[in-house]
Amino acid sequence: RAHEVYQTLSYVFLIFPQFSFGNGLMELARVDMQAQILSAYGVDSYTNPFSMDVLGWMLVALFLQGSVVFSLRLLLNKFLLRKIRNLICSKKVVPETDSWDEDEDVMMEHHRVANGGASGDLLQVNQLRKVYQHMRKKIQAVRRLSVGIPAGECFGLLGVNGAGKTTTFKMLTGDISPTDGTAQIRSSDGTMVDIIDCRSMGINIGYCPQVDALDELLTAEEHLYFYARIQGISRRDIDQEVNYLLRKLELDFHRKKICEGYSCGTRRKLSAAMALIGRPQILLMDEPSSGMDPRSKRHLWSIISEEVKEKCAVVLTSHSMEECEALCTRLAIMVKGQFRCLGTLQHIKNRFGSGFTVKMYLAVTSGDVDSITNFMQFHFPGTHLKEQHLSMVEYHVPMAPGGVAGIFQQLESHKAALHIKHFSVTQTTLDEVSA
Ligand SMILES: Nc1ncnc2c1ncn2[C@@H]1O[C@H](COP(=O)(O)OP(=O)(O)OP(=O)(O)O)[C@@H](O)[C@H]1O
Ligand SMILES: [Mg+2]
Structure with a gap:
């Protein structure tokens, strides 16, 4: 009777992978011990451990569960997750708190984007907003940012620590999803594409994160190869691209050295080189020159300027005003997640x-x-x-x-x-x- 109950439960519990794994190991040991003990009495009781009576069903159950869960994971990542997220976000509108009057230039840009005045711009950010939920507290990191950035413009984001610059960048790269609002890119045929879907449309975005995303055990060359492959650069062109970037960022000396021993400035250079792989149409650079020596800084500025001249839309954050003065055609000063002023450098100087x-x-x-x-x-x-x-x-x-x-x-x-x-x-x- 007990054996029957055991048999039935063994089949029911196959739905738990942990059971299949644990019980499978115990069954293996049992079958082996049984065969050894009985062989001492001259009885040959050997059974194939992979037969359906022993491990067969457990292996089948594990295989099926693995396939189903893996497919579900892929689906979630690609389509379902975004759909569910959009559904939740559209239903749950987090109310805005303590917003202040917008500056007239910021308001003008806001209207320009909302009324289609920025439809020719490469990057269009419309009422982008992010609220972080920390324990029971809501942190409004970014509040209704609107800006249109045309090709060939370097747009600077200035602001004190915690103003929301990196959060804005993370929304632009798809690292985190916005609570509200959209960030769109104009494709070559003139249609507006959500920034998350732009890779599938062949639009390349380069991103230099504030915290270097480097693998300590890879060399500079390996990093560039790795990311170039991910970007889909063909094997034929990859050597040329890697050599070009290593030379351009003056990283030749570190080519074969692993990242573990790199200085802070060298890490930034490699991050910048990785952002430049495949001549991106949009370049997002989060404090690119922090930790670089003055000469390297100026060299990086000249590289960014070249990209701007070649009609790349660059968004840059910095704490160095000198950097913004040297590079940015337009800039905005961010305070508590909102633009406090926006315009050309001379315009901001004249006004404030x-x-x-x-x-x-x-x-x-x-x-x-x-x-x-x-x-x-x-x-x-x-x-x-x-x-x-x-x-x-x-x-x-x-x-x-x-x-x-x-x-x-x-x-x-x-x-x-x-x-x-x-x-x-x-x-x-x-x-x-x-x-
Ligand atoms: N994962 C998170 N969870 C909760 N709050 C967060 C999270 N990330 C950032 N914040 C909050 O959002 C606000 C904006 O942070 P963000 O990192 O965007 O600032 P920043 O302008 O990039 O600052 P810095 O100049 O120091 O890089 C801060 O108040 C920060 O505490
Ligand atoms: Mg930051």
Whole structure:
């Protein structure tokens, strides 16, 4: 009776792969022990362990389960998951909290994208939004970003840590799905394709992530080969492409060395090289030059500029204003997941960065700063002291009738009386605007 129950349950439990595996091992041991003990008494009780009575059904069950689950995994990855995600996302609209008034330029760009004004642009981002669910707290990482980026433009994303730059990039590469909104690419025949589907349309996107995605045990050459194969570059062209990129990014010296020993700057160079595989139409670069020495930085800038000239649409994030000033044709400053201002560099400077910065080095450490401040405020109303370190003082001058020359003239003629060793006058930089 007990044996019958055992037999029935053995068939029922075949639906659990763990049972098939564990019970299979026990059956193997049992059959072997049985044959050994009985052979000592001269009885030949050997049975084939792979017969249907012993392991047969367990193997069949494991094979079927493996095939079904693997197919389901592929399906989920490719179609089902996205459909389910879209269904859930369209039903569950997460309400926006504490949004503020949009800046007029940001609003104009928003309308331009919404009304089809950006239909000729290569990359179109429309009301992109991301809310992270952390425990029971909702974090609004990106709030309704809209921007159209044409071919041949380098668009810069500036912002303090945690502003939402990397989250925006991750949505553009399909790493994470947006809570709301779309990111689309214009294909060669003029149709708009969701950015996730663009690979199947033959559109190549290069991505240099903020955290290098490198394998410690592969060499620079192997990385490039590996990613070039994934990109679908033919075997015939692959050598030429890898050699070209190794030379271009000055990585020849590291060609045969494994990544484990690379410096931070070299890792960034390799990540940038990987982003450039296959001449992408869209290039997304998340702080590409962080950790690079000044010469390498400038070299990378020239490479990015070349890509822009060849009609690639580049989106770049950076904390280096110098980098944005050197590369970006248009830029946006992001604060708490939203664009606070958007436009060309000169436009942003004109709107937000009016005025001058005056830096002075005093002849005596901590000299009479008060009298210098009074002098500056008398001649240039609205001037305020921004910083003071030992013998250096820095002022912001919002308005000077004679421009740089006017400030220069006043200071030059009173330099000795105010005990100023030397000074510099500059127009407000982007650094000061974003701060
Ligand atoms: N996986 C996550 N889960 C929950 N919150 C996240 C997650 N990733 C990012 N965030 C939050 O989203 C916000 C934006 O982060 P993000 O990494 O996009 O900023 P960033 O602008 O790239 O900053 P940085 O300049 O430091 O690279 C931050 O408040 C961060 O804490
Ligand atoms: Mg980031």
